[in-house]
Amino acid sequence: MDEKIASARKEVLVELVKMAQKRGMKGSKGTWKEFLSVFDKKFGSSLSDPTRRSTDALAAFLNTFSQKDDLKFFDKVMRCHSNRDAVEQFKEKSEEVESPEQRLVRLTLEHPQYPFDYSFPSLEERLVRLTLEHPQYPFDYSFPSLEEGWLVTKLSKKLKTMRSTALIAIDCEMVLCEDGTEALVNVCVVDRNLKVKLNELVNPNKAVADYRSEITGLTAKHLDGVTCSVADIQKSMKKLLSHGAILVGHSLNNDLQVLKLDHARVIDTSLIFKYENGASFRRPSLNNLCKAVLGYEVRKNGAPHNCLDDACAAMKLVLAKIEGCDNAIPLVHEDVPEIERSKLLLHGIPTNVPSEELHKIVPGDFAIEIKPNIKTRREKYSAFAIFKNQQEANLAFENINENQDKDTSGRPQKCISFQLDSGMTGSLYVRKMARDDVIGQVSSMKRSFQDEEATGESKKLKVEQAVGEQNKGGSDLCDGHLEEIERLKQELKQRDQEISSLNKIIVALARKQGL
Secondary structure, three states: OHHHHHHOOHHHHHHHHHHHHHHOOOEOOEOHHHHHHHHOOOOHHHOOOHHHOOHHHHHHHHOOOOOHHHHHHHHHHHHHHHHHHHHHHHHHHHHHHOOHHHHHHHHHHHOOOHHHHHOOOOOHHHHHHHOOOOOOOOOOOOOOOOOOOOEEOOOOOOHHHHOOOOEEEEEEEEEEEOOOOEEEEEEEEEEOOOOEEEEEEOOOOOOEEEOOHHHHOOOHHHHOOOOOOHHHHHHHHHHHOHHHOEEEEOOHHHHHHHHOEEOOOEEEOOOOOOEOOOOOOOOOOHHHHHHHHOOOOOOOOOOOOOHHHHHHHHHHHHHHHHOOOOOOEOOOOOOOOOOHHHEEEEEEEEOOOOHHHHHHHOOOOOEEEEOOOOOOOOOEEEEEEEOOOHHHHHHHHHOOOOOEEEOOOOOEEEEEEEEOOOOOEEEEEEEEOOOHHHHHHHHHHHHHHHHHHHHOOOHHHHHHHHHHHHHHHOHHHHHHHHHHHHHHHHHHHHHHHHHHHHHHHHHHHHHHHOO
16 A cells, blocks of 8 residues: 555545545544644644645655555545546547547547546546536536445556457346435346346345336336345456456446446447537437437337346447447437426435425425435435426426526526525526427427317418418518527527526536535
8 A cells, every 4th residue: 555655646645635534534643633743843733734735744644544444445545546547548548549449438438428427536637628618517426436335346557458348238227215215126237249247136125115117127026035236246247347348338327326336447328429410418318329320219118128128229339339330310309208297307406405395495286206316425406396287387487487598408497596484595406307399399289280170270271371471561571580580599599508507607616615
């Protein structure tokens, strides 16, 4: 450990010391402040900010630790950094002569959404480099890789390991537990040849609130007698991912969270395909991606997921990309079931705001369903406000007297600032479940059809009447008005995007300052 400490960069040493402070860890010369009182007779503990201390002082403190558990913890922190650095350095050095597999790892790392889903503790400098094109997405949250029960795979910096083209695809299914977290219940892994390497049911070891049978295809009966645990799966994954294997999956970050697995070389199929209109923040569903790229559906609408099929689909998508499928895919509006449109998503809710208080913040008559929070260290949570129908949900959204913006997928949302009876103040976001243009298209089609039935008028007649009215006013004038309206619409859209970006920056800065 002494050699590792000596060779570590200052930012890594600073993190180690901060971690030791946060955990109240003591070496042979006490805590960090107690150590400074002895180490530095001039300033002592009055200058306790690790970032303002020399590398020698930081290393000297860390080398006072000799307990096995302490050394094991420090080694885990340094392994996280080492893995990330190895991948980042290899990415920069190998871009001109990289393999197709490594190129997809690079595309995953460089995607603007990557820092949101795969960021790790105290790598802010690297995340800034990855998100230079999108400054409105600052460092937000990280995998709790250093918590007990997490496995951080060891990645050798040897060139042979970093050049490995071995591919392993994975898919997991989760259930909702009574404590609000998600637990792994099914995992499938296939290799490059679609050979099954792992296909296991997993005991959640917690009281289950919802088996999500419509998605997982599982019930309590399926898990009777299952003894396999997450730790058992981690052992299997450790073997499969040795020697530099690349882990493949669709929205893979969700699988890594529930597996409690930190692996540096990843390809996320939801991040490596480009849309025709350049909508880089849209993440296609696996089903729509398979339809666009592979020409088949993974599942019919409403059918439960199949772990094995989904893992194979992710691998096929990567192989298609490697074999030259680099065309932009059409932007498909994801179908949102009507029952889902009767909900509003409330997110960014401070954890100290009880769910029952949400009725005082958001208008309308609705039931609350808390979304599971698998990132247990986060200071925010999310919930669904469930209304009787879509009309009531839309009315509640319209009654929120705040500026409207859009999330990264174009769905309308508003930020509400509130003050509770207790005096507590804060803010949260309220978001619709579908884009307005999609809802508008559906509702206008319904209205058109209903109007046609009621009046008996044909579409042709309506169009002729509309054209006639247009001609009465002068077609040139009308065309000019239409152009002006279109220009103003584009200007408003651009301003909405700017306001949305600024709001996100403000919220992120407030979080960092603990406001």
